[in-house]
Amino acid sequence: MLHSYKKILAVICLTGLMGCGKYLDRPSPDQAIGKGQISDKDLPLLLKGAYLSMAGTWPPQSYPMTDIYSDDIISLQGGNPAQYNPQAYEACNPSPADGFGIGRYYQAAYTAIGNANFIITMIGDNPASAQLKQLLGEALTVRAHSYLMLADILGGVVLMTSVETDNALIRRPKSSETEVLDAVEKDLQTAIPLLADFSTPGAVSRQAAELLLARVSLQRSKYPRAKELAENVIGAGKNSLSKNTYSSIFLYNSPTTEMIWRMADGPMPSAYDRYGLFSFYSPSAPFRGNGSGLTWIDETLADSYEANDTRRQVLRKQRNNATGQEVTYMLKYSTDTLQPASAVYVIYPLLRISEAYLISAEAAARQNVVETTRYNELRTARNASVKLPGDFASPAAFLEELEKERRRELLGEGRRWQDMKRFGKALPFLTSKGQNNTRLYFPFTNTELLRNPQLKQNEGY
Template sequence: MLLNYKKYLFVACVAALASCGKYLDRPTPDQAIGKDQLTDNDIALLLKGTYMSMSGSWPPQSYPMTDIYSDDIISLQGGNPAQFNPQAYEACNPSSADGFGIGRLYIAAYTAIGNANFVIGKIGAPATPAMRQLLGEALVIRAHSYNQLAEVFGGVVLIASVETDIDQIRKPKSTETEVLDQVEKDLEAAIPLLGDFKSPKAASKQAAQLLLARVSLQRGKHARAKELAEAVIGSGKRSLSAGTFSPIFRYNSPASEMVWQMSDGPMPSAYERYGLFSFYSPAPPFLGNGTGLTSMDDVLADSYEPGDTRREIIRKAKQNATGRDVNYMLKYSTDTLQSAAAVYVIYPLMRISEAYLISAEAGARQNVVDVTRYNQLRTARNASPKNAGDFANATAFLAELEKERRRELVGEGRRWMDMKRFGKAEAFLTSKGRNATRLWFPFTDAELLRNPKLKQNEGY
């Protein structure tokens, strides 16, 4: 049976991990791997399956949903209520029938959580450095998945152990505060267990620190956020790239900016049509072979200085649907990144530049205008630095940092949370004819049927 589980690792993990499996439902016993049959030597394989489950299926993570929801990305692409419909997100009106976008995000996150719970429970109290590392990675995966769910839905069902009792699996959601408390608890526990960065394909101490810095900043814990961001920068394990920008997003890139990423592949032969490449890219004849219906906000595109290397990811082209030139965001496109011979794609989870931005913002939110980290990032991007005296006060500096975050992180799923933190989200919703209930997305109708104790978010 051990041989069989290695062959069918991912399927077995999903089936066996009842706590937060695909449907928050019972396991299938005849497909499950007996916990007592596994040894310490098998944990690394189980953890590999946990990483594999994070990406789910297209669209990976919440990038398209939250970015279109925000003011960074504009989409004219249609669909139907039962699928990811960018027009609905453009209107800040997602549908509870959307099992393709929201549903797949939800399933991927809970599958990863269930797998992580199994690994965490199997390891228990780690006796060796190798087991400590694996436990730390599983804790970071669980923390990332729950943080992602909290960002999109607010409060969700919180299960932090392997659970097979259906009455314990089908339960009311915890509050957003309770979920984020668990995220912080997991990350604080993971940091001393983890070794320093070795590869962006696995969680490291720096990945845990940067994720905790992100969560701390969002929760208003500014001193802690700055401390963690500075620890990531000070480790020297990752560094900003100078002179170029787009190679950062290539698979096996020589750039040293990725702190943690998901990798997906090998891709089908129609590599350039896959996932976010097709979604964000211009329509043919450009290599991305996208629909050409999803473009970048013009004000944002025009905010880059002429020599800014981040302009490499912007391409102005005619949009067939509107007959006008629009700005396309090519972070994920073969038009600028890599050939079809590179059969793996990546999705950034965290980059070192975010640590610089968090440090600067956390200081400003403590009424300190320190342009050091801001200027280091700007200099690496060949953009002009500024003096502290250029900003009247910390509020003015925060306004500039918000703009810099948009320029740096566009298309990486951060903007909607930034809009909440900078107080821009509710006014934006009002401009779309919505109200504060749209700060969070709805649970899918299918999930509400699977878990009758799960209460729909207000307003849907």
């Protein structure tokens, strides 16, 4: 299966474990072919494979896991614990048997890492051309993003930054979360000077790597660097906030430049209104979309949007048949799926320019300075009211408002659980669910523990 790179199998074949029977005994991470089987001209295909693998098996069931786990999303949708059960995430009690949620998340990340490792190894430390520099920068950023995703939900994971085919080397203990995040920062710092400026959200740019590093820096309390990087992204002028509209940001061919980096799937088949996260988040009939109506957003959050806020364009109130109450549904992922089937691609945001504005404001507040400029610029673009620094009694009060603004802006984009940990809201929330600090992280799946006997399960599972 993995012997013919000339047939584009490089695009998706490094799944290794799931797709190729003779490698089923290998743990993740896994690389199943040798370096000598590919050449420089295959690298763009291999990079395409890294991008495509990031979403996992479509539809990407793992994309909303952390949002359901958090206080943003409420889901009564059930399922087999081994085949993705949103109710388990709603209860902050995910199952180690969940190979469809955690398992696909894990597998997608390591497949992308495997492809990236090949590219990085092939190119080496001194790219000979601008094209190779760009390819190397993209591969480093894909790898960094994948490890950051893993660290966000699992803490420490097996850290591999080179091509390994020996099971004895692949089966190793996990590195600490600190070591993984150190590697993420190193990759991004190396990538930034190699990358060209933004031209398409479908590929990594300098602005994508800078914003991702700003995110990591904020998470690790490196506030001056987080602010500097966020300001670099804004100041580059390659991406800008959309005025007067919000829903169009999430179109595949959006007229805006808000989306810095995204995953995309498509074109969808004729029954396009049944696919992707639209069907997961959308209300039930008579609303088009054939959703179950069992997943909606927190009402306190829904009520926090001002009447003229353009972000209300992706919210819909409708009676929930299961509860008999009116709830608020999120249609952020429906914008594409309501187009003609021939034009439909569903997208999943990874980085948007609005996050740079929020990071800049938060990084300043974390240094005891209330700077409302970036906060107000974002609010103005969303047609919401603005505030003066004096409207906040302290930096702590401004931070509280910024947390709420992040919820309104980044709803359903996978950021909330990490935000709750950073703002000190995660542990009280877990307590309200009858859980403790062991649920700050997800478990490794039973399958991965069997594949790698040296992989230690996270505490409490």
